[in-house]
Amino acid sequence: MTGLPTLRTLLRAAVVLLAFGAAAATASEAAAPDTMEQRVAACTSCHGARGEGSPDGVLAPRLAGKPVGYLLQQLEYFQSGQRRHAPMEYVVRQLSPAYLRQIAEYFARQDLPYRRWPAPTVSAEVLRRGEQVVLHGDPGRAVPSCVSCHGDKLTGFEPMMPGLVGLSSGYISNQLVSWRTHTRAAEGPYCMGVVANRMRESDIAAVSAWLASHAPPADMHPQPAMAQTTPLPGWCVMGHSEVNP
Ligand code: HEC
Numbered sequence: 319m320t321g322l323p324t325l326r327t328l329l330r331a332a333v334v335l336l337a338f339g340a341a342a343a344t345a346s347e348a349a350a351p352d353t354m355e356q357r358v359a360a361c362t363s364c365h366g367a368r369g370e371g372s373p374d375g376v377l378a379p380r381l382a383g384k385p386v387g388y389l390l391q392q393l394e395y396f397q398s399g400q401r402r403h404a405p406m407e408y409v410v411r412q413l414s415p416a417y418l419r420q421i422a423e424y425f426a427r428q429d430l431p432y433r434r435w436p437a438p439t440v441s442a443e444v445l446r447r448g449e450q451v452v453l454h455g456d457p458g459r460a461v462p463s464c465v466s467c468h469g470d471k472l473t474g475f476e477p478m479m480p481g482l483v484g485l486s487s488g489y490i491s492n493q494l495v496s497w498r499t500h501t502r503a504a505e506g507p508y509c510m511g512v513v514a515n516r517m518r519e520s521d522i523a524a525v526s527a528w529l530a531s532h533a534p535p536a537d538m539h540p541q542p543a544m545a546q547t548t549p550l551p552g553w554c555v556m557g558h559s560e561v562n563p
Pocket residue numbers: 358360361362363364365377378379380381384389390392393401402403405406409410421480492496502
């Protein structure tokens with residue numbers, strides 16, 4: 319019969335915690351500190367304390383160190399409903415443009431090491447196919463190589479082009495599928511909508527597996543904009559988010 323006292327102890331602890339929480343809330347209202355850490359507390363429960371992503375790498379993506387314009391644009395897409403994800407649409411619904419920009423800048427600034435995800439168990443043949451599409455595309459279906467836009471190091475470019483390094487295979491394939499189902503979309507012709515819809519379904523698994531198992535470069539930061547020397551194809555309309563990093 320130890321269950322009851324334990325429960326009572328727990329309840330007492332909960333009451334103490336609640337009282338402490340209320341006192342802390344009052345104190346913080348009085349002092350009204352408004353740090354970025356407090357503002358992003360609503361985000362870090364899913365995205366990790368500094369935006370390193372959920373521990374499984376799939377549930378909530380990493381935000382830390384992604385190009386600022388890219389992050390801002392995705393927040394705008396969630397707000398306008400172009401990118402659909404109910405919890406994300408909900409958390410950004412009330413936020414002002416200035417606030418969205420500050421949040422994007424905050425996470426873009428976080429400089430944390432990347433995690434390596436366990437390589438998915440696929441055959442060597444699938445990995446070879448993945449590598450081929452990433453490096454050379456699929457000319458028969460007019461799929462450009464991933465490196466032609468994401469950069470030869472696959473680390474992306476400031477301010478708008480995200481990298482494909484440090485992402486889990488589950489996250490990458492989920493995103494490619496969401497462009498095909500239009501849960502991730504944008505107005506007019508948009509880059510990844512075109513790319514993902516031209517891809518073979520089996521190639522989605524292959525590129526996701528190869529990208530996640532490929533050894534990343536030592537410097538995983540997005541490259542500066544001026545390093546982007548390959549012009550984007552005409553149908554790849556980049557966002558018009560007002561970003562001047
Ligand atoms: C309930 C969990 C949850 C909370 C809370 C949350 N997010 Fe997210 N967020 C997600 C998930 C899941 C995705 C991926 C959605 C998808 O697959 O399209 C995401 C995606 C994003 C992306 C796009 C990342 C990329 O690489 O494309 C950004 C930016 C983002 N969240 C920022 C925020 C910010 C800022 C907050 C706080 C204001 C926040 N999130 C709160 C779960 C959450």
